[in-house]
Amino acid sequence: MDSTRKQRILIVDDDSAVQVSLALLLKQAGYDAVCADGPRQALDALAQQPIDLVLQDMNFSLHTSGEEGLQLLAALRQAQPDLPVLLMTAWGSIALAVRGMQAGAANFFTKPWDNTQLAELIRTTLEAATPAERASRQALDAQFDFSGIVGEHPRLLKVLTTIGQVANTRAPVLILGESGSGKELIADALHRNSQRAGKAIVKINMGAITPTLFESEMFGHVRGAFTDARTDRKGHVASANEGTLFLDEIGELNRSDQVKLLRVLQDQTYQPVGASRSEKADVRVVSATNRELAELVASGEFREDLFYRLNLITIRLPPLRERRSDIPLLARHIISDVAAGYGLPTTTIAPQALEWLSAQPWPGNIRQLKQTLERTLLLVGRSELRQADFVAAEQHEHGGALGTQRLGVDGMTLEQVERHMIAHALEQHQGNISRVAKALGLSRTALYRRLERHGLGAAPDSETLP
Numbered sequence: 001m002d003s004t005r006k007q008r009i010l011i012v013d014d015d016s017a018v019q020v021s022l023a024l025l026l027k028q029a030g031y032d033a034v035c036a037d038g039p040r041q042a043l044d045a046l047a048q049q050p051i052d053l054v055l056q057d058m059n060f061s062l063h064t065s066g067e068e069g070l071q072l073l074a075a076l077r078q079a080q081p082d083l084p085v086l087l088m089t090a091w092g093s094i095a096l097a098v099r100g101m102q103a104g105a106a107n108f109f110t111k112p113w114d115n116t117q118l119a120e121l122i123r124t125t126l127e128a129a130t131p132a133e134r135a136s137r138q139a140l141d142a143q144f145d146f147s148g149i150v151g152e153h154p155r156l157l158k159v160l161t162t163i164g165q166v167a168n169t170r171a172p173v174l175i176l177g178e179s180g181s182g183k184e185l186i187a188d189a190l191h192r193n194s195q196r197a198g199k200a201i202v203k204i205n206m207g208a209i210t211p212t213l214f215e216s217e218m219f220g221h222v223r224g225a226f227t228d229a230r231t232d233r234k235g236h237v238a239s240a241n242e243g244t245l246f247l248d249e250i251g252e253l254n255r256s257d258q259v260k261l262l263r264v265l266q267d268q269t270y271q272p273v274g275a276s277r278s279e280k281a282d283v284r285v286v287s288a289t290n291r292e293l294a295e296l297v298a299s300g301e302f303r304e305d306l307f308y309r310l311n312l313i314t315i316r317l318p319p320l321r322e323r324r325s326d327i328p329l330l331a332r333h334i335i336s337d338v339a340a341g342y343g344l345p346t347t348t349i350a351p352q353a354l355e356w357l358s359a360q361p362w363p364g365n366i367r368q369l370k371q372t373l374e375r376t377l378l379l380v381g382r383s384e385l386r387q388a389d390f391v392a393a394e395q396h397e398h399g400g401a402l403g404t405q406r407l408g409v410d411g412m413t414l415e416q417v418e419r420h421m422i423a424h425a426l427e428q429h430q431g432n433i434s435r436v437a438k439a440l441g442l443s444r445t446a447l448y449r450r451l452e453r454h455g456l457g458a459a460p461d462s463e464t465l466p
């Protein structure tokens with residue numbers, strides 16, 4: 001792209017109010033905006049000028065099936081395969097947006113939108129689509145070892161590209177991302193793809209170190225340094241020598257310990273507690289946090305000098321809801337891993353269930369997706385998991401009474417787990433069949449069948465069977 005040209009965004013919507021407010025937002029964010037009322041005008045606009053991104057509605061006539069939107073998406077992608085498209089959907093038609101993403105849309109947002117969030121979505125989508133970032137997953141895998149990291153969304157590829165560029169340097173890396181989004185996997189990948197791979201990666205959770213023990217845990221101590229120090233003890237920094245030091249939850253470190261850490265980063269030295277001399281540390285520091293470290297700096301909770309030492313390279317890991325097109329891939333990968341881990345037969349996920357999973361918000365990111373898949377697999381015991389199975393497993397979780405942990409299912413067969421769950425639900429709902437069936441996500445007929453099979457004996461009560 002000509003670097004002097006403003007990036008140009010095409011808005012396709014038949015509602016002029018939407019066009020005007022989006023155009024205003026784009027202008028304020030520093031982009032050029034072009035508007036089109038429908039598919040034909042959109043394709044004309046694309047043929048006439050360079051377009052960097054499209055914001056596209058799904059319905060352009062009285063039909064609200066979204067088929068026109070999907071057709072336009074296909075036509076846009078045919079005309080310009082790399083053009084990122086963000087779909088606009090009305091609330092309640094997320095399944096349609098998911099189909100759109102499977103057909104190649106970069107992401108979607110719902111109307112009415114939040115201006116700040118939408119501006120951020122546009123910015124990151126454009127960033128991920130710039131040619132320098134657009135290495136394919138295959139090309140990256142041929143060059144680096146990213147085993148265990150599933151996904152091919154442009155924003156993940158951008159992260160992997162950065163890892164490839166910086167892994168083999170000593171530059172400190174700060175990984176920012178929500179809880180469960182895979183920060184530790186990224187730290188592992190940085191280590192694995194560096195010349196330090198033959199040495200240790202030492203992982204320390206900064207939120208879990210008691211402040212009084214910080215120095216001795218991190219730097220070690222010499223014999224006699226304090227009452228309980230009967231022998232010399234190596235600290236984490238020494239254990240990571242020539243390797244990588246992974247400081248997880250760095251935002252939890254208190255200010256007085258921050259200054260102690262600064263020294264390791266500044267001059268690569270540290271002093272074991274009670275020692276008279278400093279030791280040299282050849283460590284590469286990778287840190288991670290789910291907090292906005294810059295905000296902690298602004299509020300005075302985090303030292304600015306340490307912040308700048310840690311964040312020479314910053315990797316922002318997108319939350320799962322911003323890389324939804326990876327969800328089916330992740331889900332299939334995780335389910336086969338989990339099934340194999342439990343020695344269960346191969347399990348698949350029905351296409352509709354994959355769509356449903358792709359549309360969930362996943363505030364707990366990949367960790368939550370993993371837990372949902374694992375719980376559903378254990379509780380359902382079917383070779384193909386359906387949407388209803390996930391919904392039922394989720395209800396149990398929210399009900400709080402039927403989670404696998406509470407039930408203590410370790411060592412039980414699936415049949416036993418099922419019997420246990422039903423018995424538990426009967427007890428909880430005082431034998432009310434309708435409520436038990438609802439809680440378990442079963443029809444009453446299906447519940448009666450199971451009651452009979454497990455010998456749980458509740459004969460049909462006064463309720464009539466469907």
Ligand SMILES: Nc1ncnc2c1ncn2[C@@H]1O[C@H](COP(=O)(O)OP(=O)(O)OP(=O)(O)O)[C@@H](O)[C@H]1O
Nearest residue numbers: 148149150178179180181182183184185290366367
């Ligand atoms: N891209 C991925 N492909 C496959 N599995 C993943 C991916 N990213 C994360 N996971 C899995 O999701 C779970 C959470 O990841 P991880 O522990 O790295 O997250 P985190 O961001 O470090 O979380 P926290 O902030 O809570 O420490 C792990 O089981 C990890 O293996």
